[in-house]
Amino acid sequence: MVTTFDPVRFHEPHIHLDSAFGGDTFGRRAEAFARFFGTPKFLIGQTLLVIAWIAVNAAAAAFAWDPYPFILLNLAFSTQAAYAAPLILLAQTRQADRDKAHTDADARHREELSQRSLEQAAKTQQLLESNTQLTEQTRKLAEHVDRLTREIHGQIVRA
Template sequence: FIAYANLTKYSLTYLNKIIIRAQEKNDNIKGYISSLSQEELDSNVEEQFQAKITFGQKIADAVAKFGGSWTFIISFILLMAAWMLVNQLHLFGLHFDVYPFILLNLAISTLAAVQAPLIMMSQNRAAEYDRLQAQNDFKVNKKSEEEIRYLHAKLDHIVQQDQSELLEIQRLQTEMLASISHQLSRLEKEKS
């Protein structure tokens, strides 16, 4: 009951509405992508952490590194053995710390008293670094999770919306082809 020209016009208008609706959905998803990319992540936590290090912290790290090595243990044992040998055997005529080695005990106690806080400071820095690294890992994981959600949303959009819209467009195209075929057959009948 409608002219074919008007039917084609309304079909094309309806197709444009479907296309605009699909573009709006894609724009919403693109806006979600841009919000994901704007969140800044610390690419290198170690560089940031090392940039703030003080001279005292460098010393604490060096003491902790040396104090926790085999070089320190072996040299300390050799130093103690040499101290005891010199004082017990009176080598080179030296005799400055007699048998209970009170001066050696004082030196070891002083070393422990100074070394322990330095090692604790170094461990605190390591804990701070681990905390910053964990925060950065959390941000990376959160962003990855959001991107996966985006991909799921995009796939759902493609599967649910685009598929139904494409089928609707295909139905309209089929109807248009059928009307064109009907018009051609009517023109052929009128010719003959």
Template sequence: MPRDDRKTDDRRQRGSSSAAEERRLMRSTNRLDIPRELRRTIALRSAYDADAFGRLSERIARFLGTGQFLVYMTATILFWVGWNIFAPESLRFDQYPFIFLTLALSLQASYAAPLILLAQNRQEARDRVQYERDRDVDARTRADMEFLAREMASLRMAVGEVATRDFLRSELRSLLADLDLKSREDDRV
């Protein structure tokens, strides 16, 4: 038998080497029915990490919702308006209708809204996962409570069938009374 095992191992090795050789030949030939291997590019492609961008957007959205941001924004706007009203004419960069300030605030709002929505979507996804976990825990807890209720019911039924100490005493007293009665009757006869 060991010789047969060696023969099958040799056949397997020859089969795997011929399969590998066939694959190598198929790669080397320019066949139209076999897709080419991917070409390597000279420039490195940057990997887009959606999670990192999501975390950044959440940080920004959290900051936009703080009093600190409101204080910074108010101070910036007051400085902007004050500078463009009271600074010398040659140093002013945004005249009275403050078009550039309006553009800056619109740009800030146009970026803030999608970032806040993205943060809300991520929070919704986390809430959904937490909801699923809570529902699973609730189902397990409910099943445990039902099991315990069934066990308690079976214990009550078992205890109901068990003779108590008082019941045994009363039965023994009645038996003693019957025995006493029989012994008195036997003594009379």
């Protein structure tokens, strides 16, 4: 009987990681948003937006909706940071909770492996003791057969 080994059988769904905002959708989106902030695509896009913003507002005075020192641009960055920081912290907290859940599952897995190892060692010890007893019984029976053989041989020779 071969049983398949499932290395993640202790890993439970992350139901306990549901957001306090009701459901997991908010948390998943916050994580996706936080991941997007760290991509080169976002950094390049934001850099191009800032360059275009400054170029339009510095070069064309007639179209300048945010003249130097670019207060509106600064306000946009502040607003972005005000929303990004809590979402990034939420994503980090959720990741820490997932890491803890995986660590707990790994600990339970190691404990089960340890328990199985101890059980296997106990079974092996029991089998060794049984083998030793059977070997001793076999030796005694062999000696008894040898003694009976000599007795019968002696009776046949005398007769």
